[in-house]
Amino acid sequence: MNQDTICAISTAQGGAIGCIRLSGTEAIRMVESIFTPATPGKKFSEQKPYTLTFGQIKDGEEVIDEVLVSLFKGPHSYTGEDSVEISCHGSAYILQQVMQLLIRNGCRLAQPGEYTQRAFLNGKMDLSQAEAVADLIASSSAATHRLAMSQMRGGFSKELTTLREQLLHFTSLIELELDFSEEDVEFANRDQLMQLATHIREVITRLVDSFSVGNAIKNGVPVAIIGETNAGKSTLLNVLLNEDRAIVSDIHGTTRDVIEDTTNLGGITFRFIDTAGIRETSDTIESLGIERTFQKLDQAEIVLWMIDASDALKQIEQLSSQIIPRCADKRLILVLNKADLISVGQQKELEEKLSGLTTKDIHHLFISARHKQHTDALQQLLISAAQLPTVTQNDVIVTNVRHYEALKHSLESIERVQEGLSTGISGDFLSQDIRECIFHLSDIVGEVTNDMVLQNIFHHFCIGK
Numbered sequence: 001m002n003q004d005t006i007c008a009i010s011t012a013q014g015g016a017i018g019c020i021r022l023s024g025t026e027a028i029r030m031v032e033s034i035f036t037p038a039t040p041g042k043k044f045s046e047q048k049p050y051t052l053t054f055g056q057i058k059d060g061e062e063v064i065d066e067v068l069v070s071l072f073k074g075p076h077s078y079t080g081e082d083s084v085e086i087s088c089h090g091s092a093y094i095l096q097q098v099m100q101l102l103i104r105n106g107c108r109l110a111q112p113g114e115y116t117q118r119a120f121l122n123g124k125m126d127l128s129q130a131e132a133v134a135d136l137i138a139s140s141s142a143a144t145h146r147l148a149m150s151q152m153r154g155g156f157s158k159e160l161t162t163l164r165e166q167l168l169h170f171t172s173l174i175e176l177e178l179d180f181s182e183e184d185v186e187f188a189n190r191d192q193l194m195q196l197a198t199h200i201r202e203v204i205t206r207l208v209d210s211f212s213v214g215n216a217i218k219n220g221v222p223v224a225i226i227g228e229t230n231a232g233k234s235t236l237l238n239v240l241l242n243e244d245r246a247i248v249s250d251i252h253g254t255t256r257d258v259i260e261d262t263t264n265l266g267g268i269t270f271r272f273i274d275t276a277g278i279r280e281t282s283d284t285i286e287s288l289g290i291e292r293t294f295q296k297l298d299q300a301e302i303v304l305w306m307i308d309a310s311d312a313l314k315q316i317e318q319l320s321s322q323i324i325p326r327c328a329d330k331r332l333i334l335v336l337n338k339a340d341l342i343s344v345g346q347q348k349e350l351e352e353k354l355s356g357l358t359t360k361d362i363h364h365l366f367i368s369a370r371h372k373q374h375t376d377a378l379q380q381l382l383i384s385a386a387q388l389p390t391v392t393q394n395d396v397i398v399t400n401v402r403h404y405e406a407l408k409h410s411l412e413s414i415e416r417v418q419e420g421l422s423t424g425i426s427g428d429f430l431s432q433d434i435r436e437c438i439f440h441l442s443d444i445v446g447e448v449t450n451d452m453v454l455q456n457i458f459h460h461f462c463i464g465k
């Protein structure tokens with residue numbers, strides 16, 4: 001498959017300019033067969049690499065478009081192969097005409113992510129850098145952009161490479177000892193190996209722990225909107241998203257399933273989860289929705305517990321005994337909605353009852369979601385509650401679930417190495433655990449990854465990249 005020359009439209013529809021990308025051994029010849037440079041006398045294949053050539057794409061004598069063509073010679077190209085990019089006008093008709101010409105000349109339509117897959121297979125980047133390309137394209141905030149750039153530039157890979165080289169050095173010494181087992185010699189200093197294992201465990205632990213932050217930055221800080229029926233949860237979701245995402249009704253139990261969507265507040269992506277209202281019900285479908293509500297509560301980092309301010313006194317009594325213990329490991333914001341329906345005296349009474357509950361992880365706020373009163377203050381509370389650090393392109397933070405799983409396995413292996421050194425385990429078992437740690441670290445950068453994993457990774461890329 002990698003011998004084929006591939007082509008794809010690599011720009012989105014609707015723009016003034018459209019770009020078609022080719023890669024493969026026949027890319028230059030195929031473009032030359034349909035492209036006539038404006039300057040006569042010099043073939044396209046004779047142009048200098050990394051230059052632009054102006055001319056026409058022709059189907060026989062018919063001119064399809066006037067274009068600019070970029071020439072890249074392998075291995076100094078994105079894929080490591082000969083590559084050509086045709087920049088033409090963004091008309092869908094023109095782009096399709098050029099694509100059909102290329103296919104008639106032997107080109108094949110590229111699969112999703114095939115250009116980046118070829119770059120990986122040709123050694124232009126490791127697998128973690130290739131995965132960062134997809135993250136960079138999908139980045140929707142400054143933080144996700146910085147993390148993707150850091151990973152694509154190899155910051156994560158360099159850290160793993162250093163650990164692997166240190167482990168390979170020691171396991172080679174231990175395996176050398178096994179060759180001289182009858183002579184009872186020791187090449188690998190066990191004290192130095194314990195120091196190294198301790199250091200590696202600290203580094204991997206830091207990377208594993210960074211996933212909670214990385215996942216929140218990449219996929220959005222999960223915020224569950226919880227509360228009784230008709231408290232205004234769906235109205236608040238629509239206000240936060242600035243669109244009518246959820247059905248709003250005065251009828252109790254309207255929301256029966258979980259609704260999720262993301263938005264960016266203050267440079268932070270939040271994933272809001274509107275849940276079914278909590279109440280006693282005999283409706284089977286509504287009961288399933290309420291069950292999912294509690295599942296989402298467990299997954300959330302921030303909980304917006306919605307309370308109808310006009311009927312809040314009885315719920316405040318439940319806060320200390322039920323709600324706050326259930327949210328003990330969460331950042332809890334008590335949102336007293338429909339504040340426009342209560343008097344100043346009633347609000348003051350509620351404030352007094354809530355004052356004893358407020359801590360650094362528990363806040364309360366009176367709002368009117370329907371009239372968008374104090375919802376801006378709620379947004380500021382959410383930004384503060386997210387507690388995400390400022391991210392730079394030099395930070396190494398894990399955002400990929402596959403990397404996270406591999407790091408957890410490598411952490412288990414290095415902990416077994418530490419335990420084995422403490423108990424004086426034989427060198428062959430020690431070497432096995434070290435090699436297992438190396439295997440999982442290598443899996444992240446793609447040195448031991450099988451074809452099925454590769455297909456799954458690149459299948460989720462966009463066509464043209």
